[in-house]
Amino acid sequence: MKRRWIPVVALIVVVAGCKNVKTTQDATAVRAAIDAVNEELVGCWGSGEYECVAAAFTPDGWQMMPNSQPRSGTEDIQRFWQQAFGWGQWEVTLTTSVLEESGPMAVERGKYTLRFTADAAAPPGRPSSQDRGNYVTHWRLDSDNRWRIAAQAMVSEISARAVSTPPVQPPAAAPEEIR
Numbered sequence: 001m002k003r004r005w006i007p008v009v010a011l012i013v014v015v016a017g018c019k020n021v022k023t024t025q026d027a028t029a030v031r032a033a034i035d036a037v038n039e040e041l042v043g044c045w046g047s048g049e050y051e052c053v054a055a056a057f058t059p060d061g062w063q064m065m066p067n068s069q070p071r072s073g074t075e076d077i078q079r080f081w082q083q084a085f086g087w088g089q090w091e092v093t094l095t096t097s098v099l100e101e102s103g104p105m106a107v108e109r110g111k112y113t114l115r116f117t118a119d120a121a122a123p124p125g126r127p128s129s130q131d132r133g134n135y136v137t138h139w140r141l142d143s144d145n146r147w148r149i150a151a152q153a154m155v156s157e158i159s160a161r162a163v164s165t166p167p168v169q170p171p172a173a174a175p176e177e178i179r
Contacts, residue, residue: 110135115130
């Protein structure tokens with residue numbers, strides 16, 4: 001008699017275990033939220049608001065802009081953009097191609113354009129420039145229920161400029177041994 005209840009008990013255990021599985025968010029709502037952060041970020045770049053740029057990232061977030069050293073953490077990102085906005089005007093566009101989310105994380109792939117118009121304060125060797133390429137952004141849903149960037153990498157499609165280097169001098173001849 002007890003054996004008939006074993007399948008029923010097993011079914012109850014399986015169903016009860018499913019209640020602990022996190023449900024995913026509505027993909028449309030996630031896309032809308034991330035699109036809104038991207039739109040705000042593009043506006044921050046255009047208006048030179050370095051605090052706003054840094055606020056789009058998690059405290060330990062990484063930003064890897066083309067042809068630049070990676071920036072790690074909101075303080076480093078903010079310091080970089082505070083300095084860079086002093087060099088001239090920045091215009092950035094982001095166009096999402098694919099956004100995949102899973103619980104509190106999402107990965108976005110897309111295309112970017114970047115235009116920098118240097119002014120008199122730009123350092124030597126930092127002329128006005130244009131770039132375009134692909135980007136990958138790793139998003140994380142923070143405890144305040146806001147999507148923030150954990151890592152962003154922009155990869156240029158434009159070939160890097162060749163930098164001429166002086167020719168390598170052959171090593172000096174070793175003095176002959178004295179015999």
